[in-house]
Amino acid sequence: MDWLLQAIFSFLAAAGFGIIFNAPRKMLFYCGFVGMAGWMIYSVFNVFSGDPVQASFLGAFVVALVAHIFAKRFRTPMIIFSVAGIIPLVPGGTAYNAMRHFVENDNLTAISFATRAFMVSGAIAMGLVFAEVIIQLIFKSRMKKRSAHKL
Amino acid sequence: MSVVDKEMAIDCCLLAGRLMMEAGAETYRVEDTMERMARTQELSAVESFVTPTGIILSPGSPYHTKLIRIRSRSTDLEKVALVNGVSRKLSTNEYTLEEAYGRLLEIERANVMFPLWLQILAASIASACFLVLYEGIWSDMPAAFIAGGVGLIFVTIVHELTKVKFFAEFIAALSVALVAYIFVHLNFGTDLDKIIIGGVMPLVPGLLITNAVRDLMAGHFMSGLSKGAEAFLTAFAIGAGVALVLSF
Numbered sequence: 001m002d003w004l005l006q007a008i009f010s011f012l013a014a015a016g017f018g019i020i021f022n023a024p025r026k027m028l029f030y031c032g033f034v035g036m037a038g039w040m041i042y043s044v045f046n047v048f049s050g051d052p053v054q055a056s057f058l059g060a061f062v063v064a065l066v067a068h069i070f071a072k073r074f075r076t077p078m079i080i081f082s083v084a085g086i087i088p089l090v091p092g093g094t095a096y097n098a099m100r101h102f103v104e105n106d107n108l109t110a111i112s113f114a115t116r117a118f119m120v121s122g123a124i125a126m127g128l129v130f131a132e133v134i135i136q137l138i139f140k141s142r143m144k145k146r147s148a149h150k151l
Numbered sequence: 152m153s154v155v156d157k158e159m160a161i162d163c164c165l166l167a168g169r170l171m172m173e174a175g176a177e178t179y180r181v182e183d184t185m186e187r188m189a190r191t192q193e194l195s196a197v198e199s200f201v202t203p204t205g206i207i208l209s210p211g212s213p214y215h216t217k218l219i220r221i222r223s224r225s226t227d228l229e230k231v232a233l234v235n236g237v238s239r240k241l242s243t244n245e246y247t248l249e250e251a252y253g254r255l256l257e258i259e260r261a262n263v264m265f266p267l268w269l270q271i272l273a274a275s276i277a278s279a280c281f282l283v284l285y286e287g288i289w290s291d292m293p294a295a296f297i298a299g300g301v302g303l304i305f306v307t308i309v310h311e312l313t314k315v316k317f318f319a320e321f322i323a324a325l326s327v328a329l330v331a332y333i334f335v336h337l338n339f340g341t342d343l344d345k346i347i348i349g350g351v352m353p354l355v356p357g358l359l360i361t362n363a364v365r366d367l368m369a370g371h372f373m374s375g376l377s378k379g380a381e382a383f384l385t386a387f388a389i390g391a392g393v394a395l396v397l398s399f
Contacts, residue, residue, distance in 0.1 A: 009280040013352075016277030020303070020353055022264050023228040039284065077235050079177060079362075080228045087357045093285050096348045099390040103397050125364035 003040070010039035010088050017084040027080055030070050034085035038063035042089055052091075056120045059089045060127025068135050082128065091120040156248065160192035161210050163252045165219045167234050168199070168206045170259055172221050174230035175358050178366045178374040181206070184238045188251075191242045202373050203381075224381075226358050229263045267307065274353040275300035281352045287345035294331060294340035298350030302327040306354060317388045320354055324392025327351050332396055347393055356385040 014035020018028045042059030046052055067081035094117040101110035164185045171181045181201045185208060189197040196211025203224060209216040237254050240246040246254065265273075278299020279292045287295070306323035310316060327350040334340040359382035367375030 006284065009283045013277045013280035013284065016273040016280070017353070017357070018228075019265050019273035020270055020277070021226045021228050021358065022230075024232050025229075027232075075239070076232045077176065077180060079175075079180070079358075080232055083226075083228065083358045083361060086361055087352070087355065088281070088284060090352075090355055090357055090360070092281070092352055092355060093348050095386070095390075096344065096351070096393070099394055100344070100397060103394045121360065125361070125368075128361060128364065129368045 003044075006043055007036050007040055011036040013088055014039075014084045017087045021083055023080050023084060024076070027070075027074065027076065030074075031081055031084040034063055034066050034070065034081045035088055037066050038085050039088045052094075052116070053119045053123045056089050056091070057123040057127040060086060060124040061131045063089070064128045064131030065135070068131070086124060086128070089120075089124050091117040094120065157192070157194065157210070157214060159252060160189065160194060160248055161208065161214060161217060163192075163248060163255060164188045164197075164199075165206060165208055165217055166252070166255045166259070167238060168201065168208070169219050169221055170234050170255065171231055172201065172203065172206065173224055174227040174234070175224060175362070176231045176234075177362050177369075178203070178371045179369045180235075184235065187242055188238050191244075192248060201371075203377050227264065230258060233258050233263070270307075271300045271303050274303035277353055278302075278349045282345055282349035285345055285348055287349065288341055291340045291342055291346050294334035294346045295349035298327045298330040298334070298346055299353055301330050302350055303353050317384050320385055320388040321392045323354055324351055324389040325395055327354075328393045328396035351389055351393065354385075354389055356382040359385065 011032040015028050015032030017035070018031035023031050038059040041062045042055045045058050046055040049055065063082055063085040064078075067078050067085060070081050071078035094113055098110050098113035098117055101107070101113060167188060168181050168185045171184060172178075178201050182199050185199050185201075185206075186197055189208075189210065194210045194214075198209045198211075200207040204221055206219045206221065207216065208219075234255065237246065237251050237258070241248070241251045264270075275296045276299075279296040282291055282295040283289070302323045305326045306319050309322045310319035313319065328347050331340065331343055331346040331350060334346065335343045340346050359378050363375050363378035363382055365375075366372075366378060
């Protein structure tokens, strides 16, 4: 039940961001789906491993993967799907805690929160780039096979 | 092809590049699109240099190098998709050059944004959803709903009035934190932190962060660093706005 609710809310949040970022109307559903896929992978892995950095990496990886599949299918830039999908993974809570502790002059706690926020955002970036590189490798080898067939 | 046609092709490439950059496309995609369009118009020696604040396009001799300035940047994914569609149709010869240029001018003029009330509603719903995703308390949902909407209203209005993005974000974050504080004070909400986090999420520079990293990895260091700086300043403005309320 809890998982179902999380799926619904992450879908709504990502689709809402699709509207704020003015994604094409027909693509809003898919924006929401990408966000849901990323968040579900993130939260499942987060529960089982307890490491938000690895979970964010995997979540971002899945977001980029699904976004790329949709982009190929609808012949639109991938950015339309990945931007809204990545938002739920952004370490807003950790960054907020870091800032809050800085304000309260508790710098040591703040720095540890800030480091974690930095690590998570780095992991998200790595996940996005890794997925794209792997997709391009697969795509290239497929193209080669196809052109070999033609010859 | 005549010289006039070539000049038009160059202008067409630059217009497409500017529209995409203003709508928040990745730098490498803009360069790729511009070069592709130029190649279909038999400008083979084309070189382009794209930064978030300006585009330089050199079509090769005997044509002049041209520069176009990018003054404002926002997030408008539909525009990215539309321009991308035009360049695709130009390269498959579905559009002639004149048609493509006309279509781009149309896209420049058209306002394809969602109506403001829908954007505010979307921000409110997204904020309420984030409250649940970040394990907030269910009864805080109305507070997050209103805080998120108020944040987007303020960022839009103040940006219209002042044209200074960071100031608008600062005021918006300030208003989100104030609304959350008032709700908690009046006992309509319990967890101040979670309400503020949810409400502030629509202001987060998500596109800038992803694009900055994408550009850095693709070797576009100029754009990557300047987009990163923009994202950092935005995050700082949000943090400062919330901090101001928290420090009282």
